[in-house]
Amino acid sequence: MKLSYHPLKTANTVQRKGFRWPRSCALAFLLSVSAHNTSYAFEWFGLFGSDSENQPTAEQPKKPVLIDQPHAVEDLAYGDLLFDFYQQKYFSAITKILVAKERGQLDHNREHAELVLGSLYVSYGMLERGEAIFNRLLNTYTTQKGADESWYQLARIYYKQGDAKKALSVLTNNIVEPVETRATEHVLLQVLCHINLGEVDQARSLSQFLNTEEPLSVFVRFNLGAALSQLGDMGAAAGYYEDVLENNQASDETDMTLLDRSALSLGIYYLQSNQLDLAEKTLNKIRLFGPVANRGLLALGWAHFESDRKIDALTPWLELSSRPLSDSAVQESILNVPFVYEELGALQDALDGYNNAYKTFQTQGRKLDDIKAEIMKPDWIEIISPADTTEMNVMNSAKAFELPADNAASQHLFQYYATNEFQRMYHDYRELQRLYLVLVHWERQIPTYTQMIQTHVERLNELAPKAERASLQAQKFYAYSRVKLDEFETKLSQIIADDDIAGTANVTQLAQQTRLDQIEATLKSMGDPDVYAEEWDKFRLLKGLLVWDLNAVAIEKRWQSTKDKVAIDNLLIELEGRIRALTSARQDRLTRFQGFETRASELQQRLNQLQELTAQTLRDQRNLMQKVAVGIIEKQQSQLDGMRAKALLSIARLQDLAYMQERDRAKQDDESIKIELEKEPGTTTEDSDSAEESESAENLGDVIENIFSDD
Template identity: 25%
Template structure:
């Protein structure tokens, strides 16, 4: 599958990211020191197979620019993980931006190779050609060089340039498995063009390769089956039988080979020889189209052997089986239309974070046998993996919402504590000080107003000591007046008092201007203190009222908005993915219904024909 083939790619990217080049060094390189903390976290998650966390940390690190020593290495990892996640455009953007600036040509060419391979598997031939054109074959290791040559030959074959394709595949080793894939592609194109003998000969080239692995055995089984049908199409029936006989009995191709064997023998009019493989085939799983066809082929042979009663019996048996299977298929279709998808596509281990390693998804339910052909196809596996990734993404978003809710709780608690602290300490202190200054300001303003309305006698701003002297002078004046009223001679005392009062007036008058200036200065200072205190009190009240509007609270609010939007997007994508998988499954079941309906119709027509024609045998 797609992700499985990309497993070595991530190993390559990680190797490049850690600056290890064992191909050139010829020995293990020493461990590389991680100089950025975040890059160490990325590697930790990566080796724990927590790829989503690794990818997230990489994106955060790039956004915060906190990986000055490992920025390029982190980008390489991000490109690799994005590619394995199926995000080809993003990975291409990363590689285009980064790899063209790398000095390591081998790493750059490997990255382009796997990107081209991905495009080829996605059917994006134009992009695959463009990407593979960036590769210098001399900088690819041997194991990748052969696959690169196969990809080039395959693309040339798709263009119809057979000679160039053969030239591209020529440097491959004699027993390279990539030769087998090329021969199979070439043979398939030849048979599609009606070149039966040439196609069969091309398929048989695979049999001559020394492929001693399970993959090799499967390739040979497919090649023998394909060459058998090509020979059958070219009327070389004995060669077809010989090819079909070479397919292993435990091979996934054995049903098609058994069916082809029977038809080749039937074309030779050797009906007894054809009957044996078809009877054996009819005992296998009815889900296989070859088995379904054998149920009609057997009575056909009986008719050819002039065993009308046996033919009629087999046709009736086939009708019963087809009707039962059509009922089962109808039930399956209803199930896929009505039941939740995850009840139909169940998984024994749940949806894990193992998309890089590429485990196939195997639906487990009563409808599974009817989808065996569909399940084995890449596009169905890709659709189910996409759904798995989306559900995993939904789980991550739900976890993020939980963490965000915790942040909001912390902010609310912090706000409450802040309000309590302000109300019990600073706020009351500033309010009391403000009231005191306000009272002092009013007193000073009143004194200033009175002073401005008086003549400049100097007595408005006298000091406390001077005030006491004026009090003494005033008391002396009262005593002198009393003595005068009593008839005493007080002329000398009055002169002395006037002299004393004159001195006091002179002293106050001399200091009046400076004292008035000092008084105004004091009033200005009180005004300034009062304004400053008012501003601080207003700031405290503003902080209390707008505590949630600080930078962190705004970030939390923005994150909540983004998270809600992403959650809606993922939910919508999950719904669409479920509909796509459901429709794929229903389409497959309906194809089977159409095929079985056709077989059922053929069987009923055969029964009617046999009844109409009569039979020399006893027909019940």
């Protein structure tokens, strides 16, 4: 009986569609594995089919259902793996797909299962394996529009993971629709890929196909502005940024972030083009504590400063200087505040500010050294994102990264934590960790299998004497039965050859025959038959009745006996086979368990090798993450060193200015004294100036030495 799945009819008789992938192609849904559409369910009504389906019918080969169209869940294995997929147990779903393919359990939904497998490969970062599946499926089992949309989604993933070259290859070679008629976001992604690859001319040539008249999402409009700004067309880019600011109704954090970034880009453009009022107005739209707030405050301060309102520049810069030093904008503002004081003539405040800035940068550098030491600890990943590996279900999804807000390194690495690169490496790290736990789990099962094999062998050894006795008894019974069967066959053949109707008589008939023989003997012994004529007539009548009875059933009984002989012969043949099977069963089982034992030993060695390889890969993955994190900290240290050098040069500049002012004042005093007093013998004005300059230089050297004395 063929199992069938029928759409479930609701109470209002509205028939729901079968299981369907959202959007124009399944990939558009499956490639974002964490976002599932729960509006579609499996309809199990009619699970066991109907009576009409029991009738044999000639099945016609059906055309494969397009995988981007509604389809029925016909294979139980497919429904089972989809259940795990929607429970976000992706590792288990992959396992079930591979097992179902190996066992041939996907007769009707094989292409759909392959699509799920390819999408899961993509979600786990195995893009090449996923792309290989899509290459085979999308050109045959989808509409052209669905295939183009799917390739675009895959190209987006390549682009997000930093492989612009591969993304561009997919967009160029796999999408059939001409570039002139493609959606704006498709062309825009190609432009961005060319820009990332440094192919500006190709990007400019494609920009003419950007259809700016069609309704675009705020994200696409922002990316259009970013792409045009990278191509050097800031005038056109400013138009898109203005459009984002004017027409976007922010409803979530993403929209508000786009508003902030648009305002920052547009404000910096106005600042660079000396449109200071527009720059100030635009920069004031940035949220005070948004992701680009620091750069916005820095730019707003420069807008005030360039507008010759230097005091107003102190407001955003002082606010900015109180924020964490991990941002380069904050570091710059710490130097900008004393620079404003210097421009306003408050030289002592400026000098104190530069001194404080230098000490602040110096302290921050020491903190970064401590953070580097913390990052290099072997358990750094577990410190910043702990996971209870002792209770980790190896078949569930790996634990997602959680930002450690209370960790000292977070404010320096939060941008790194948010990158695709880190998230992919962290995901791979957790997957390797889970794989290692799986290998440990399997290794722990090996002794159980070994013990099970030993138990079976011991049981076979215990049953061996009993089996041997049973085999001997069966052999004796077989020999005895075979002799008796041969005798029966000989006798039956003789009966058939002699047409002996009495040879197949039953017990009653044999008793009657014996009784008649005795009567006949008695009558013969009584003498004259005429005297006993009546008795002889009765005797002959009874004997005739017996002969008639024997003759009536003789043929049937001979045939039945022949059938019984054949049946007994077959039973003896089966018994002989059972005896041979019993005799060889122990050795066969011993050989089989020996094979199991050998396989278990090989698996033990393989598991050990895989554990060592996984552990080494796990360490390499952790070292890579630590190396990147340390590189970021060292880059920040390099920036701090530059800021310290700027602070030191500013201090030296002010000291030099103070020295020049003091020298000019001393010269004026000397000149006034020389007017009143005569010059001392043997001393020239040049010598006095040289001595004062030397003394001031020593003082400047002392200042610089004191600044570095804290090191």
